[in-house]
Amino acid sequence: MNVAATKRMIGKYGIYFVFVIMVIAMSFASPVFLSARNLLNVVRQVSVIGLISLGVTLVIISKGIDLSSGSVLAVAAVVAASLGQSGDWHAKMFPELPQLPVIFPLLAALTIGLICGAINGTLIAKTGIPAFIATLGMMVSARGLALLYTDGRPVSSLTESYRYIGQGYILGIPVPVIIYLFMVFVTWVLLNHTKFGKSIYAIGGNIHAAEVSGVNVKRNLIKIYAYAGLLAGLAGMVLSARVNTGQPGMGVAYELDAIAATTIGGTSHSGGIGTIGGAFVGALILGVLNNGLNLLGVSAYWQQIIKGSIIVGAVVIDMRKNAKKN
């Protein structure tokens, strides 16, 4: 292979190379790392952030931002949990409520996510306020709503079928991992093989061009944020099931981790560029980093510093890559 072609390959798939190198390095550094158990553990750990980052990727490709994911996750989690408590638990939030099948809390979580996202999208599309502001407002309000709903208390002791979503296994694979992989696939199809997906790229790449080409920009914006909200709701369901409780303080700053994963995955904040594959690998890189540094016994404080540097480094490399083209 000639040098130019190699360079282009590295440019295009750079983040995947980084991931592979990280995995190789970690497996030499720690014998435990490469075990199937540990690897599944890594994916399970990133599944919540990963789910959020899928929606955030669509948002950022459209040149927007979503700061509300963590709070929306919390609202969805506490509402879902309140509908999914075991019948025999003494401190039920709704003592009268019979034990419901898991589909009810699940639908509740999804609906709440969808509504919060749609509100974000509608505000942005109809009033024209910046996405940063609209979702900042939602971030603060939704957190308040979660506290209000639970009166600041955790909602615990969930039914077995509810917990299964966070703790169960199918064929030895954790259910959260299956849900995450499934949503990766769904979102990939959405972004690459539907009109909606093309419109997202168009809106982020050049909103005026999208408008004059007859793309309904407003409706698509609402759909983008609604989808991001839906995924945050789903993440809330998964997280509450995993820890067997819905807490109003859940998911604080998760939106930032999700944005980090998306960004490491090569999605450009100037809009129009980004892939689901990138978001997936970006989340895995964060996961491998956490896991690996833990295995190596690096202190949590250092981990944060390293994580922060990697986020900035990823964007610097990305900018250079894009600058060279021009």
Place this chain on the structure above:
Amino acid sequence: MAQQYILEMRDITKVFPGVKALDNVKLCVKPGTVHSLMGENGAGKSTLMKILIGIHPPTDGTIIYKGRKVTIENTNRALNMGISMIHQELSPILHRSIMENIWLGREPIRGPLGLINHRKMYDMTKLLLKDLELDLDPREKMGNLTVAKMQMIEIAKAVSYNSDIVIMDEPTSALTSREVEHLFKIIEELKNQGKAIIYISHKMDEIFRISDEITVLRDGQYIGSYPAEELDQNKLISLMVGRELNEMFPKVKCEVGEVRLEVKNLTVEGVFREVSFTVRRGEILGLAGLVGAGRTEVIETLFGIRNKTSGEVYIDGKKVDINSPKDAIKNKIALLTEDRRHTGIFPMLTVKDNTVIANINKYIKKNRLLNHRLIREDCEEYKRAMRVKTPSIEQKIQNLSGGNQQKVLIARWMLTDPDILILDEPTRGIDVGAKSEIHCLISKLARQGKSIIMVSSELPEILGMSDRVMVMYEGRMTGIVERGDCDQEIIMKYATGSMSCKGGNFNECGCN
């Protein structure tokens, strides 16, 4: 039936907050014709077209399309009705492919899930490009194309709607003359299919070459519609500006002094090579060539935006080393960039701020604060000298017309008191009235002893203004022609590479 109109826009009025952009305007278009819409910038052409394509709703008036009264709420509606538009501003989505750009918003779909049929999209694009004789891969990213090719894709896109009316707003501004011919062929083809074309351009020769009818607007008012053969250039211009225009190219003969700038064998690897020329005091050197010939790149290198691979630059006989715009400014070079919107104006700032921003150091008082009084005085002075039409220097520059914005930019550079002034397409997208004023200004500057390099794609401008013309073709300089020996034909011969000078000896130029 042949006289039946496909489109009648009657009594169209459009009021924006504080401005009446259109006042009872009329436009009637017959199928199978090219109908040109003429007027100075700000006359309301674009607004009228934006109403037709559904971007703005009209305040008042009726649109009759194919014999039926219609309302066009949005672009989608217009496109579905059979009206498409090539927009004046290039609007590609750079990171996506050609085919995704063309079929955006109407991608072919298959299956019950509504998934996109990429293969069909590819085939359709291939066919479309082949029809228009564009040899491009549908999967190529838009961002990798030249500006001219992007424009051709925009044209292909507008054609692909298979519309009955195609609006073309300045379609040739980024095209080379070969591609312009290509476009005219496409237009001819569309005409033969019975489609109507509404054509907007500032280039007079184009208008008279392809128009069947011409409608003139002035200051939002309807002036009249005329068969093209009833008008000539002078008549049309006087209809547009409402007065007889002063000379278009007020070239003043002035003393050409000693050599100020000398460029020797300037080369940027892979872009252009061995470019040598001199500019004297009080001289205007025109820089001609087709889009993509390397003209902008040469002056960008001269100004330190690009790094040269080899070659030397001398100012007043002294060798200078220019590696950044800062160095260039220090050596008293000023550059008026080609793209006013992106690299020129600060749209949100006032005329005043836009004027002084390159020379702000001059206004810092001893206490490190700005001397606002002096800033105001200077701005008022330049506003008068440049004849900038603005109610006040506190006006945001984005509210000024293109021509007046350009005058402010020239003022900005004049404040730095440059010896060498480089103008890249100084009158692009500027209407005729303001154009002649800017030409006046350039002449005046030359008379003051400035050395001027002017890049322009408009041959009449090059011929009318330059003392000498340097022509480039594909990164090489093919000739330097004196004013007296210059005509359109000779320049085109150099610019298309059919004639060039051998061995860098430009005294003995001849045909290859």
